[in-house]
């Protein structure tokens with residue numbers, strides 16, 4: 276094995292996405308990660324992965340050792356993916372079916388542990404397998420560029436290729452908060468998800484704290500789930516059912532004195548304490564209260580990231596996932612506003628000012644179906660934009676960095692609207 280001489284170092288020392296993901300999944304340095312070579316002497320190999328397509332451009336780590344599971348990690352949920360990604364995954368999934376031979380062209384990552392230390396102490400995948408019932412599980416992980424706002428995720432499968440769970444790893448303040456919030460939201464959902472028009476959602480299987488991380492394991496999506504087309508009309512009845520938690524609505528109440536305004540005020544003050552932009556947020560919340568304080572609006576719950584790419588259809592029901600930003604006490608209509616804003620920003624690449632215009636257009640067009648009159652529509656649009664800037668700040672403040680599409684552009688947009 277002379278190739279050992281130039282074998283690359285531990286991938287956890289890399290600055291790229293592969294480094295970031297392997298540090299998150301294998302934080303314990305007693306676990307050895309060896310690329311292309313065997314496990315160090317005295318270590319026991321516990322898992323092997325194909326690094327696809329190469330170390331330098333790694334996109335997926337595919338578990339070796341159980342071809343049906345390896346293929347499933349690439350083929351499951353492919354209908355949710357964009358056509359190009361789907362084609363690549365289908366090809367590599369076909370190779371994975373052939374077992375290690377099929378994946379032989381790709382570098383192999385060997386995971387090994389020293390003798391005498393219980394594996395469950397060292398390996399997240401072992402902890403998850405025991406939390407999910409004790410049968411061995413294979414994990415696949417996607418590699419994305421390092422981003423303080425992203426969570427590494429593990430897809431967990433049985434050795435026969437049956438999906439067992441989807442694990443999200445919160446590894447810094449920003450992502451730990453998101454994972455915790457999603458777990459809390461999913462825990463509360465079964466009580467309401469049976470109601471008419473309410474979307475169904477994969478449930479929470481388990482949540483655990485592990486090596487400074489928060490890990491939520493979510494039930495697998497049904498394998499036949501299909502994504503909602505990105506240009507579909509908004510699902511108003513479903514948004515309303517989420518807002519009302521499957522029950523009747525609550526009577527409208529003025530913005531002044533609401534828990535919502537109190538929360539925005541508190542968060543804006545906090546943002547002011549942490550940087551100059553926050554002063555502008557405090558002024559924006561005050562202007563919101565001045566302009567809309569007397570407006571009476573229905574308050575309710577929201578999904579918090581209601582966009583077509585977090586929605587699917589299965590067995591005639593709408594399926595919603597990604598509940599990380601969900602919460603109570605917002606004006607009914609916020610999910611509609613977010614749907615409009617994000618489709619413009621993300622799908623069409625519009626600047627914040629155009630995306631804000633898309634919010635106005637959506638609330639004007641669909642607001643009556645949510646019981647919103649003209650004054651409520653203005654409150655929903657203006658309030659949502661302030662909420663969105665505060666979310667941007669919260670993520671930045673928790674270490675995720677500023678979203679350049681939203682800061683400072685969104686504050687400029689808000690100020691301009693308030694001065695109009």
Ligand SMILES: Nc1ncnc2c1ncn2[C@@H]1O[C@H](COP(=O)(O)OP(=O)(O)O)[C@@H](O)[C@H]1O
Nearest residue numbers: 352355440441477493494495496584585596597
């Ligand atoms: N429970 C699940 N089972 C299988 N795949 C899932 C599950 N949840 C999410 N996914 C897939 O992973 C993608 C990202 O997950 P999501 O919850 O939307 O997180 P993010 O915050 O990264 O957008 C989804 O769009 C979906 O394709």
Ligand SMILES: [Mg+2]
Nearest residue numbers: 584585596597
């Ligand atoms: Mg998502």
